[in-house]
Amino acid sequence: MWQEWLQFAIAMVIAVIGAIAVALMVTGAMRLFVRRRQWPASLITRARRPFRAFVLVIALWIAIAVTFPDPAWKPALNHAMTIVTIIVGAWLVGRWCSSSPTSLSVGTASTCPTTGSRDGSARRR
Numbered sequence: 001m002w003q004e005w006l007q008f009a010i011a012m013v014i015a016v017i018g019a020i021a022v023a024l025m026v027t028g029a030m031r032l033f034v035r036r037r038q039w040p041a042s043l044i045t046r047a048r049r050p051f052r053a054f055v056l057v058i059a060l061w062i063a064i065a066v067t068f069p070d071p072a073w074k075p076a077l078n079h080a081m082t083i084v085t086i087i088v089g090a091w092l093v094g095r096w097c098s099s100s101p102t103s104l105s106v107g108t109a110s111t112c113p114t115t116g117s118r119d120g121s122a123r124r125r
């Protein structure tokens with residue numbers, strides 16, 4: 001019994017280390033990208049923490065799904081991790097869209113998915 005919990009703890013540590021590694025790789029790639037362009041600076045500063053949290057939640061969810069020792073709790077944990085992923089994903093998208101449209105636009109179209117017009121103003125129905 002304790003070996004299963006030890007295996008789960010090791011998987012959680014590996015998930016955290018993997019999330020840190022992915023975040024560092026993306027950070028390095030974005031630094032190279034930002035050097036050549038000006039517009040992503042606002043996106044990087046506003047979305048850094050939500051992105052890291054999102055990567056961590058996904059990594060922990062995978063570790064829980066693969067190695068959690070009590071199968072009776074897996075559906076509840078899967079549901080909880082789905083909710084946490086949605087919340088952190090909404091935080092990430094909110095940070096992405098809360099920056100000014102001119103700082104996030106490439107050319108004339110805004111990169112925020114909630115805007116529909118070319119000038120970056122929100123769609124009205």
